[in-house]
Amino acid sequence: MGVLRIVPLVDPRRGLPSVERVLAALPPDLAHGVRVRCARAALDAARDRMSTGEAVTFDAVVADANDRLQAAVRGLLGPVVNATGVLLHTNLGRAPLGADALDAAVGSARYSNLEFRLDTGSRGSRHEHAGQLLAAACGAEAGMVVNNNAAAVMCTLAALARGADVIVSRGELVEIGGSFRVPDIMREAGARLVEVGTTNRTRRGDYEAAITDTTALVLKVHASNYRMVGFVEDTGVAELSTLGKPVVVDAGSGLLDETTPWLPHRPTWLRGELGVRQCIDAGAALVLFSGDKLLGGPQAGAIVGRADLVARIARHPLARVVRADKMTLAAMQSVALTYLSGDATSLPLWQMATATIAELRARAERIASAVAGLKVCDTAATAGGGSLPGLDIPSVGVALDVDNVDGALAQLRAARIVALGRDGRVVCDLRTVDPSEDDRVASTLRTLSEAH
Numbered sequence: 001m002g003v004l005r006i007v008p009l010v011d012p013r014r015g016l017p018s019v020e021r022v023l024a025a026l027p028p029d030l031a032h033g034v035r036v037r038c039a040r041a042a043l044d045a046a047r048d049r050m051s052t053g054e055a056v057t058f059d060a061v062v063a064d065a066n067d068r069l070q071a072a073v074r075g076l077l078g079p080v081v082n083a084t085g086v087l088l089h090t091n092l093g094r095a096p097l098g099a100d101a102l103d104a105a106v107g108s109a110r111y112s113n114l115e116f117r118l119d120t121g122s123r124g125s126r127h128e129h130a131g132q133l134l135a136a137a138c139g140a141e142a143g144m145v146v147n148n149n150a151a152a153v154m155c156t157l158a159a160l161a162r163g164a165d166v167i168v169s170r171g172e173l174v175e176i177g178g179s180f181r182v183p184d185i186m187r188e189a190g191a192r193l194v195e196v197g198t199t200n201r202t203r204r205g206d207y208e209a210a211i212t213d214t215t216a217l218v219l220k221v222h223a224s225n226y227r228m229v230g231f232v233e234d235t236g237v238a239e240l241s242t243l244g245k246p247v248v249v250d251a252g253s254g255l256l257d258e259t260t261p262w263l264p265h266r267p268t269w270l271r272g273e274l275g276v277r278q279c280i281d282a283g284a285a286l287v288l289f290s291g292d293k294l295l296g297g298p299q300a301g302a303i304v305g306r307a308d309l310v311a312r313i314a315r316h317p318l319a320r321v322v323r324a325d326k327m328t329l330a331a332m333q334s335v336a337l338t339y340l341s342g343d344a345t346s347l348p349l350w351q352m353a354t355a356t357i358a359e360l361r362a363r364a365e366r367i368a369s370a371v372a373g374l375k376v377c378d379t380a381a382t383a384g385g386g387s388l389p390g391l392d393i394p395s396v397g398v399a400l401d402v403d404n405v406d407g408a409l410a411q412l413r414a415a416r417i418v419a420l421g422r423d424g425r426v427v428c429d430l431r432t433v434d435p436s437e438d439d440r441v442a443s444t445l446r447t448l449s450e451a452h
């Protein structure tokens with residue numbers, strides 16, 4: 001007969017430190033509530049590990065909590081260095097705003113005459129500032145600004161074509177990304193899509209044959225994010241505007257004016273882009289475009305064109321749903337004023353776009369000379385944001401050979417630098433890096449090169 005031994009149950013979890021003790025060992029920055037969550041999560045993980053018999057030290061719990069805190073800090077929305085060479089990188093916030101736009105946004109962030117007329121003391125409209133200036137900048141009668149271009153399309157269709165037909169070429173039934181597909185938007189806006197032509201060719205006659213009493217609009221969608229070559233034909237705005245129905249152009253990206261009068265030296269790679277002014281001149285009733293992709297401004301959507309149509313859209317309930325806030329409107333106003341000044345070279349988008357190879361190479365050489373093993377390399381930047389598909393912008397970067405590209409990119413990301421991995425190297429394309437960030441790129445790459 002065995003002896004029944006009663007073993008006292010010792011709960012190893014009793015040894016866990018308190019949340020307060022872990023908190024006291026964490027760096028004091030960052031909101032208390034976030035630090036508590038990290039401490040609790042580390043303690044929970046420790047409890048799980050101890051329940052399987054593992055021994056967990058106090059230091060290990062603190063280290064885990066600290067890792068969680070660092071991850072939480074990295075996850076906060078904040079600035080990064082864009083060393084990808086993608087100018088309008090949607091995941092990195094598209095266009096960087098310049099000092100003027102930032103000052104305007106900050107200045108209007110308090111009380112502002114958003115919907116108030118200072119001359120009469122009466123109620124105004126939030127479309128009177130940026131909207132009207134943008135219209136002036138592209139030769140249109142009127143303009144308004146909404147949350148983004150997707151919202152501009154949705155509002156326009158809902159206000160002008162609900163329950164009616166909208167004629168679109170089969171070659172322009174595009175997906176912009178992020179679930180923005182022309183047929184879906186059309187359905188959501190309550191408009192009936194009438195497809196005409198074929199994928200590669202649509203002529204004026206195709207549109208003409210589809211026009212009926214229930215036709216509200218002819219919609220022309222800029223093939224901004226892909227390119228069709230070969231046996232292709234589309235019908236331009238000038239021809240479409242002879243059909244007797246308002247022509248709405250969803251431009252998305254492109255140029256405010258295809259002659260870029262605001263640039264003293266137009267980059268040679270910038271060719272044949274759709275111009276808002278040219279669409280208006282050719283008879284478009286409305287042109288819709290992105291504040292960031294087309295202007296280099298904040299996220300916003302612009303609607304410019306006939307005053308009666310803009311007024312109808314502004315009155316529609318959806319315009320209220322997707323209206324832009326005062327900071328966006330102030331930044332858009334600033335950007336519109338910059339274009340109207342005739343010199344847009346102060347906008348970061350145009351600074352990046354027009355930086356010469358010689359300037360970029362000089363910066364690359366300076367950075368490379370400060371870091372052992374770092375080489376200057378030719379790169380190909382791109383417009384991004386779905387703009388100028390297939391077009392490479394000649395550029396220059398610095399490259400470092402590393403054993404583990406993914407690990408090196410992660411280290412750069414921990415320093416909030418987003419770079420590229422290419423053939424066993426990390427590459428920082430300097431076209432999208434502000435020159436004021438060069439030293440940070442250099443010192444982070446130096447740390448990386450010393451570790452490899």
Ligand SMILES: *Cc1c(COP(=O)(O)O)cnc(C)c1O
Nearest residue numbers: 148149150176224251252253290
């Ligand atoms: C980018 C784009 C949109 C969507 O614009 P957002 O500003 O991203 O909402 C719509 N239409 C076209 C043609 C575009 O290129």
